[in-house]
Amino acid sequence: xxQTATETESCDNRSTRPxxxxxxxxxxNVYYGDDRALxxxxxAIPERKxxxxxxxxxxxKSTFLRSINRMNDLIDVARVEGExxxxxxxxYDDDVDPVALRRKIGMVFQKPNPFPKSIFDNVAYGLEVxxxxxxxxxxERVERALKNAALWNxxxxxxxxxxxxxxxxxxxxxxxxxxxxxxxxxxxxxxxxSALDPVATSKVEDLIEELxxxxxVVIVTHNMQQAARISNKTAVFLTGGELVEFGDxxxxxxxxxxxxxxxxxxxxxx
Amino acid sequence: MSTKIxxxxxxxxxxxxxxxxxxxxxxxxxxxxxxxxxxxxFLLADVAYEAGIGIVEFxxxxxxxxxxxxxxxxxxxxxxxxxxxxxxxxxxxxxxxFVVGVGSAIYLEEYAPDTRITRLIEANLANLAGVPxxxxxxxxxxxxxxxxxxxxxxxxxxxALALLIVPIIIVSTQxxxxxxxxxxxxxxxxxxxxxxxxxxxxxxxxxxxxxxxxTILALARAIGETAPLIMVGxxxxxxxxxxxxxxxxxxxxxxxxxxxxxxxxxxHLAALGIVVLLAFMLTMNAVAVFLRNRYEREL
Numbered sequence: 001x002x003q004t005a006t007e008t009e010s011c012d013n014r015s016t017r018p019x020x021x022x023x024x025x026x027x028x029n030v031y032y033g034d035d036r037a038l039x040x041x042x043x044a045i046p047e048r049k050x051x052x053x054x055x056x057x058x059x060x061k062s063t064f065l066r067s068i069n070r071m072n073d074l075i076d077v078a079r080v081e082g083e084x085x086x087x088x089x090x091x092y093d094d095d096v097d098p099v100a101l102r103r104k105i106g107m108v109f110q111k112p113n114p115f116p117k118s119i120f121d122n123v124a125y126g127l128e129v130x131x132x133x134x135x136x137x138x139x140e141r142v143e144r145a146l147k148n149a150a151l152w153n154x155x156x157x158x159x160x161x162x163x164x165x166x167x168x169x170x171x172x173x174x175x176x177x178x179x180x181x182x183x184x185x186x187x188x189x190x191x192x193x194s195a196l197d198p199v200a201t202s203k204v205e206d207l208i209e210e211l212x213x214x215x216x217v218v219i220v221t222h223n224m225q226q227a228a229r230i231s232n233k234t235a236v237f238l239t240g241g242e243l244v245e246f247g248d249x250x251x252x253x254x255x256x257x258x259x260x261x262x263x264x265x266x267x268x269x270x
Numbered sequence: 271m272s273t274k275i276x277x278x279x280x281x282x283x284x285x286x287x288x289x290x291x292x293x294x295x296x297x298x299x300x301x302x303x304x305x306x307x308x309x310x311x312f313l314l315a316d317v318a319y320e321a322g323i324g325i326v327e328f329x330x331x332x333x334x335x336x337x338x339x340x341x342x343x344x345x346x347x348x349x350x351x352x353x354x355x356x357x358x359x360x361x362x363x364x365x366x367x368f369v370v371g372v373g374s375a376i377y378l379e380e381y382a383p384d385t386r387i388t389r390l391i392e393a394n395l396a397n398l399a400g401v402p403x404x405x406x407x408x409x410x411x412x413x414x415x416x417x418x419x420x421x422x423x424x425x426x427x428x429x430a431l432a433l434l435i436v437p438i439i440i441v442s443t444q445x446x447x448x449x450x451x452x453x454x455x456x457x458x459x460x461x462x463x464x465x466x467x468x469x470x471x472x473x474x475x476x477x478x479x480x481x482x483x484x485t486i487l488a489l490a491r492a493i494g495e496t497a498p499l500i501m502v503g504x505x506x507x508x509x510x511x512x513x514x515x516x517x518x519x520x521x522x523x524x525x526x527x528x529x530x531x532x533x534x535x536x537x538h539l540a541a542l543g544i545v546v547l548l549a550f551m552l553t554m555n556a557v558a559v560f561l562r563n564r565y566e567r568e569l
Binding site: 069102109113115117129130175 | 456461463
């Protein structure tokens with residue numbers, strides 16, 4: 001299974017192979033019923049970098065994100081063709097359990113979705129459902145996750161309060177803490193700041209850059225300035241589920257190959 | 271001069287008539303809503319008056335009424351056996367209906383694929399909720415009382431009441447489950463939870479106040495049901511409080527029997543019985559409202 005296939009690689013080699021490709025899409029197509037939402041995507045996402053997916057509404061960037069951790073499996077009409085490799089293993093192979101895959105690839109959603117549980121239980125949720133061994137100190141892991149999510153100072157003396165008592169920005173950082181507590185390798189973010197005010201947004205952006213020191217981050221955003229600020233790699237999707245251009249963020253924003261991409265980035269289109 | 275300016279500024283539309291129509295409609299709606307309340311108040315007052323007369327003029331002792339079983343002589347008769355029977359009925363009905371109803375609802379909402387068969391089942395559940403209660407009584411009479419030869423025991427009555435409220439519990443539980451935002455389910459799956467873990471740890475805790483509220487309201491309906499119990503065959507006066515396998519007479523059926531007696535003393539016993547029955551129903555409804563208010567802000 002995927003866990004055994006990747007466990008040996010993941011921890012030890014992270015520091016020694018900084019530019020390793022973690023995720024690679026190869027001729028990936030996604031259909032919703034008869035609609036083709038993604039067209040033959042090829043993309044290699046590097047380890048411990050921030051990769052931004054940008055493009056106009058309905059271009060398929062969120063669909064691509066959800067196909068990485070197989071959240072599209074939950075949609076009855078969604079169908080995936082092609083391959084998506086995680087450390088060289090196609091996650092759509094029959095022997096890959098999507099639950100095991102999602103334990104390696106965490107996700108943060110557009111709308112903060114904390115559970116109606118205490119702050120502590122929200123962060124500990126992943127550890128609990130994934131069944132940690134006895135030598136894992138859950139208190140310590142929760143504290144570390146909250147610190148990494150830049151939320152610890154604000155909640156350390158009220159961990160028993162409901163996660164729903166927090167403000168929108170705090171809720172989103174709580175969801176980030178929940179995603180990183182089980183220590184996944186990849187974190188997927190679907191417009192994580194679009195429901196937040198500017199102050200909360202800048203906190204989340206700072207956080208994303210820090211997360212990239214430990215995790216591979218793939219982020220969908222509507223906001224091109226945000227992509228330019230925080231990402232190392234940028235993928236531009238345009239209408240029809242096409243990946244038009246993929247490369248270093250600087251190149252994409254300063255000197256894109258395609259006129260359509262330039263039009264989109266400079267605001268003439270989309 | 272001023273009227274001329276006003277006319278030019280706001281046009282000459284005659285708003286008086288439109289406003290009058292609105293007032294008329296408001297009056298009709300208010301009268302309609304008042305009608306139900308007035309009738310209810312009148313009924314309550316009548317029952318309280320009859321019960322009061324029973325206590326004052328017929329010397330009905332409330333202590334004796336609540337501690338004695340049914341008797342042939344109205345002077346000695348009490349409601350205790352019927353109260354115990356109704357409490358037993360509620361407990362057994364609650365267990366059976368909750369397990370079957372909530373289980374079905376979880377299957378239909380969380381597991382069942384969206385196929386034509388699923389939709390057919392859901393459409394028929396709504397119809398089942400509208401089946402007259404006497405039909406469930408007949409069904410249990412044929413299948414359990416005569417079919418299994420149990421006789422008219424309390425458990426058979428509980429089965430009839432459970433059948434009656436299962437569709438109501440299924441529908442209200444489905445609504446409670448649907449009210450749980452999909453974002454919570456997605457958040458759980460994305461954290462690496464299985465479907466069972468998601469349902470057990472995220473969906474059910476979020477839905478349980480709504481599920482309990484619906485179940486209690488359904489039970490409050492069941493406790494007042496007379497027709498299915500009469501069908502199951504309990505039209506008599508019980509002297510001693512029953513167990514699940516004894517013959518019995520519950521609160522509504524005891525009231526029914528008393529009200530049909532010729533002696534006026536029994537009629538006042540019936541009125542007092544109605545007061546007790548209403549107290550049970552109001553308490554259950556109050557618990558349901560309390561649960562709903564307590565938890566509804568948390569999502």
